[in-house]
Amino acid sequence: MRLKDLAEHLGLSQTTVSRALNGYPEVNEATRRRVADAADRLGYRPNASALRLATGRAGAIGLVLRGADELGPHMSEFLSGLGGAMASREIDMLVTTVATHQEELAAYRRLAASQKVDAVILHSPTIRDERAELLMQLNIPFVLHGRTEIGHPLAWLDIDNKGALERATSHLLDLGHRRIALLNGVKGRTFAEHREIGYRAALSARGIKVDPALVGNTAFTDEIAFRRAQAMLELRPRPTAFLAGSMMTALGVFRAIRQAGLQLGTDISMIAHDDVFPYLNADNMYPSMSTTRSSIRQAGVRIAELIAQVLAGKPLVDVHELWPVELVLRESSGPAPRA
């Protein structure tokens, strides 16, 4: 039942029915009552737009994704957790995809103007994130999945990327590895910067200089990782261990190792970051994969809760969570081969 149907049923204009339902004085009391009774009897519910105007809540959380590729395995796991937690609150997710950085900023402005969402999740922020600055200006509540430094208190949930990489690198150093390659995420993203800081800290604690030829910054895909790892394995001396930024990266590195005729776990070691994809289980790989592990799905569940806290007025300085990352050792990491 829509406003139009109700109006037709009553033989009144939509404007009159709308005014009657909203208690405008120009509609007389008899008409108002007749409209209210019919609305009640026919189960007419005002639409979201009217409801939004009445309650001040949109009942939706916004996500702006850059490029179709951002809707990849990481985002879908995150959305699984977020969506499950939102379902119990009857809150929807409004997903906007954009092609460029400028379109991304415009999409946030459009979200603010339209008031279609009550809050926004900003994911994979950069060190000084322009989008976060814009959301502050636009006065849209938001929670970061990750961290940024823009000189305001912000609500965020992040994993300890620095600690994870420091530990994984130190472990490989303990095993005698000295040429350790890092296949990291895109430069400028805070998580990738934090990972590099952890990697450098572990190396520098042993007095080992970073070899720039062993550090790659790319998107997390099997194909790109394959090509980077292949090139690194042609270096002499070649790396004896890889730190892979994601399970997809690990698949590509594994392929390059196999193609070079080397054995993972003996000739070459690898520790991958595992966001816990149900279909790419580190335990089930062959050899099983050593990982730094943190469930991105659980992060999605928790961010739904943090958003509820922010909307309920909890001070942003109190909405901070830094999750520790586990180091899980399996077969893919072992002692460095004798030179």
Place this chain on the structure above:
Amino acid sequence: MRLKDLAEHLGLSQTTVSRALNGYPEVNEATRRRVADAADRLGYRPNASALRLATGRAGAIGLVLRGADELGPHMSEFLSGLGGAMASREIDMLVTTVATHQEELAAYRRLAASQKVDAVILHSPTIRDERAELLMQLNIPFVLHGRTEIGHPLAWLDIDNKGALERATSHLLDLGHRRIALLNGVKGRTFAEHREIGYRAALSARGIKVDPALVGNTAFTDEIAFRRAQAMLELRPRPTAFLAGSMMTALGVFRAIRQAGLQLGTDISMIAHDDVFPYLNADNMYPSMSTTRSSIRQAGVRIAELIAQVLAGKPLVDVHELWPVELVLRESSGPAPRA
């Protein structure tokens, strides 16, 4: 700039400003002009709710997903394609997640009442899909990703699941396989029913009876597939070939084959259905995987176009696309071993 800010700036009530902007007669001309000028000067844009009431378009497409797990790798690839195509049209995706079938129906009713979306995509329909019936009643335009039979013309895009399985099964029969296991999707979903029809047609053309012990209907996860394949490999005589419903299923089957001490491609053959995940490339597997292939991302792109056609009034009987499925032979399928 919100209505509230504009009203404060003008020293008028929000009601008066709203009425002025909407040309209600009770606001005098001088006030109306003053409000319009200020709105123009200050860049006030009416919010989505008001806009929605004015244009009759929500600017969003709805998707209702059952359970967080439905937001898995298949859906995320589909959404990548859909989202990319929607971005160029400035159309958002409103994603609602629900826990149960009843909640799913309620979510569609809520979408209809709220008028938050212009159309809906119904994915993985069943043979007689109650949700499709409801969407007809609710008068929400929708496009099916898959097919259903509810006795109305509907708009749909589907792949030729029957043809794909008939071809793959026939190929394995040509290679001498007689005990061919089918790890299919959940019973009742049209795509799984169509796949079974294709499988049965190929077997029956050679006079081979279906062995129910070799047919499994489950969700497409690595773990479930592993357990089913493990159990099937303990049968005597055991299957010599597997038809895996997805690449995730293929990973689990592969693990079971390896664990049984068998060699994929020689002792046991496999053909998997490949929705073309960028991070699980059939060519890059070891041995490389024979597949029936159709890009689910491209289906997402195309459905965005079909929705535009439906909203533009194209008759539903003309919005039908059945995509052929390629059979790509690689190393995982070979002649049946001698008994």
